[in-house]
């Protein structure tokens with residue numbers, strides 16, 4: 001009865017929407033209904049739903065259920081597009097249910113997806129999901145941006161016109177708005193993002209087949225329908241506001257329903273979309289019921305609108321024509337729970353809420369039923385969309401075109417059986433409703449633009465940027481590449497009533513194609529001409545390049561020859577340089593070894609010097625007193641000598657006087673004989689064996705004669721005169737020539753008469769007798785001396801000392817370099833006195849020993865005095 005009445009009422013209110021009769025069966029799609037079962041909360045819960053196939057479930061009423069009491073134990077079977085078991089994951093549900101809708105959205109089709117079910121059955125879980133396990137909505141946003149990321153138009157190129165359509169702004173206008181927004185952002189905008197809803201990029205795949213010749217922009221809006229009033233959840237203002245203004249639903253120029261004045265945010269990334277969604281969530285009114293602490297008491301509608309417009313023939317900017325805009329929308333609706341009021345024990349405000357919720361769901365159900373009836377019976381009964389905001393808003397999906405999908409969420413526990421049964425019945429009925437398939441047209445093709453122009457432009461620009469030659473920057477894209485003959489032919493299916501109309505359409509299409517062909521022909525002819533002249537130019541250029549190439553090749557060959565020759569020279573020079581370097585290294589090494597040797601020798605020398613000086617000082621200290629005493633003694637002796645000489649002279653004078661007196665008396669001869677005998681006696685008495693009798697004149701052997709000498713005695717070589725040993729100051733003492741006794745240089749005792757001096761070199765640094773080669777190879781000895789004694793031409797004893805340095809040789813031996821000859825000579829004082837008497841006429845008697853140095857420089861008065869030591873007695 002009730003249904004007949006309502007049918008009549010529906011017939012009276014005819015909808016102005018498109019008549020269904022016009023659509024063929026193949027142009028429609030049924031509402032696809034999916035079922036998702038949530039897992040049981042407790043192990044003790046009894047399930048009343050059983051999945052018997054991927055599309056079918058069986059519902060058996062528990063004894064506690066009302067339907068069990070009314071209808072008995074009747075198992076119900078329900079079939080869906082697909083049944084998701086409790087263990088099905090979010091990705092699976094998204095792939096099967098939402099992904100086709102997103103693909104449709106990108107291709108320009110509208111889509112509607114709503115979740116329906118009892119409170120706590122998993123509607124919000126399915127739509128929104130949980131942190132780290134996000135549901136359909138975040139996945140939709142992620143995949144959309146992953147797909148269109150590089151094809152997005154700059155922000156504010158598309159701008160909502162507040163009447164559910166969009167304006168296209170120029171790049172300059174859009175930039176101005178972007179700057180204003182940046183300013184606003186700087187002056188403090190809160191970030192509402194909920195990072196938990198974001199997904200990792202790797203979880204996502206891109207949707208294939210997107211039209212790359214379009215630019216895209218995504219707008220989102222989020223409304224809540226609560227107590228049959230529409231609220232904008234993204235409206236500017238405080239994040240949580242109690243008094244949001246109520247919005248009204250209107251129809252736009254294209255007969256699409258929309259929330260008038262709703263905030264549509266243009267978003268450029270999934271993160272921005274989550275920001276918006278999270279802001280809306282915060283504002284969403286959540287009320288607590290006894291059934292579910294987070295039960296949603298309102299319907300929430302999150303709408304994604306994708307605006308796309310073809311790019312111009314250059315493939316860069318959007319064509320500034322609203323006609324070419326394509327707007328598709330995907331609405332994701334999380335319906336409020338469909339439970340009955342008595343079960344939730346609601347009162348007051350909650351009761352009203354529940355009433356409204358049930359009313360809107362009932363209206364949805366009524367609308368579906370009416371639609372199904374119209375579609376099955378071919379009737380045109382009015383569908384009461386306006387009775388509820390939710391049905392009013394989605395009227396277009398059922399009247400116009402689009403894809404509609406529903407996920408029925410069910411909690412299989414026995415307590416929910418009655419409510420779940422209602423839900424299943426509604427789902428069964430909704431699955432029979434059909435919606436017109438959306439038609440997609442490629443706007444670019446209808447205006448004669450070739451597909452792939454954007455990519456071609458991008459490739460061309462990239463190629464141009466890669467060319468280094470400066471003239472490449474002036475190259476322009478050949479627009480001829482992007483012409484086409486226009487859109488596809490219209491449908492040629494003739495049916496009697498529409499034949500003339502179709503023929504007219506076809507004629508117009510053909511004329512358009514003929515015109516376009518002519519244009520293309522003209523354009524082609526011009527381009528052919530251009531191409532020919534360009535080819536000629538290229539040919540000419542090519543010839544020039546070839547000749548230039550030939551000459552360059554010749555130059556290159558000669559340059560290569562030069563390079564080879566230079567390389568050879570370089571190699572030779574390098575080799576020479578290497579050998580020089582080697583030699584240099586050797587020499588350097590040799591030099592350094594010599595330097596080392598030199599340093600060692602210098603060290604030795606300095607050490608020797610120091611030793612000598614030390615020695616000298618020690619000796620000086622040791623003999624200082626002795627020398628002083630000797631000096632004193634010498635002085636005393638000298639004074640004694642002087643005294644004696646004076647006495648002798650005095651005696652001699654006296655004797656001379658006596659002699660003269662005697663001479664005068666004629667006693668001259670006897671006196672002379674007596675004196676000669678005395679001298680001879682003295683000479684024989686003082687002569688010791690081993691001395692040189694030859695070198696001992698009688699006057700030297702009797703230095704202190706007690707007999708007074710006469711003048712004749714003094715003048716003869718046998719006159720009595722005591723000789724004093726000659727001392728060499730360089731040596732402490734000398735060895736007597738017979739090798740039997742030492743003679744002090746400065747003798748403190750009287751030296752025996754007839755002693756012949758021989759130099760003594762008693763120094764460890766001297767070698768004066770070479771018996772073994774080790775003597776000179778020994779590092780302690782640094783001097784070498786050869787001594788020879790022989791008779792000189794005057795018959796005097798001559799001693800020669802050949803002195804040299806011992807120098808070590810490289811082979812480890814030693815060599816002697818003679819550099820000094822020292823000569824000791826014994827002169828007969830008699831001879832000297834004779835000669836001096838001859839020259840000076842004096843009668844002084846001398847005994848002299850002269851030292852001569854063989855290699856000494858020419859004697860000057862000063863050095864002569866140094867070299868010559870004459871000791872007077």
Ligand SMILES: Nc1ncnc2c1ncn2[C@@H]1O[C@H](COP(=O)(O)OP(=O)(O)OP(=O)(O)O)[C@@H](O)[C@H]1O
Nearest residue numbers: 038039119120121122123124125292295296336337
């Ligand atoms: N398929 C599922 N897997 C795991 N947990 C689920 C599933 N479905 C629902 N739940 C859990 O059940 C609880 C209630 O789910 P949810 O809030 O989505 O219910 P609801 O139908 O949206 O309720 P309301 O109508 O009151 O909004 C949540 O804690 C959620 O985590």
